[in-house]
């Protein structure tokens with residue numbers, strides 16, 4: 001029978017393996033990690049009981065040796081399944097729902113990325129809502145305006161959990177969830193990405209400028225040494241609903257997308 005130490009070690013191994021699978025390779029040295037490291041004596045934890053862990057689970061050091069193609073292949077459905085059962089950050093405890101995204105999962109022309117969805121008490125958001133009831137309607141109209149059908153786009157958020165208004169994701173939560181978005185981009189391979197709002201712009205453009213400075217230009221998101229995808233930041237529909245005077249600037253950004261995708265005006 002496995003001892004308690006072996007069970008703990010096996011759980012840690014499973015968690016690390018899961019994190020590696022979703023692309024988490026670095027851990028911020030927050031308070032919890034520091035206290036754990038101070039309190040834990042690894043030499044006590046990794047004692048002779050390690051022999052009790054099944055043989056195939058002992059090759060911790062060999063994970064990197066396995067060619068990516070021999071690891072579980074990443075599919076959109078696989079990522080969506082992981083998102084739906086994710087407990088990777090503290091937000092899972094407060095989430096009201098979790099939405100991997102909606103739209104075409106086969107090389108969409110456009111990937112739209114927002115920050116996160118807030119659901120206030122009394123809201124009755126339709127299932128699969130990404131930015132909110134009115135906001136999703138606005139995104140549909142934007143797509144129609146540039147002659148792009150909903151089947152040619154995929155829409156998602158950087159933070160996949162829908163949370164209550166009093167909950168504000170921090171840098172750590174955003175970083176953890178960003179690994180899902182990175183994998184989605186790798187699998188979907190959209191032709192162009194449009195970030196809506198500052199959270200998504202900062203996550204993908206990695207630039208500390210304000211959104212008004214960032215918008216209106218194309219940037220590159222690096223997928224691999226040989227692959228980059230153009231990114232255009234613009235305003236979030238929630239911001240546009242409150243500040244309609246910024247719709248003109250967003251329309252100009254949409255025109256850049258239409259031009260890049262060579263969308264016909266009279267399609």
Ligand code: SF4
Pocket residue numbers: 083086087088089090091092095098159160161173176177
């Ligand atoms: Fe997982 Fe993202 Fe939800 Fe955090 S916000 S629990 S990382 S799905």
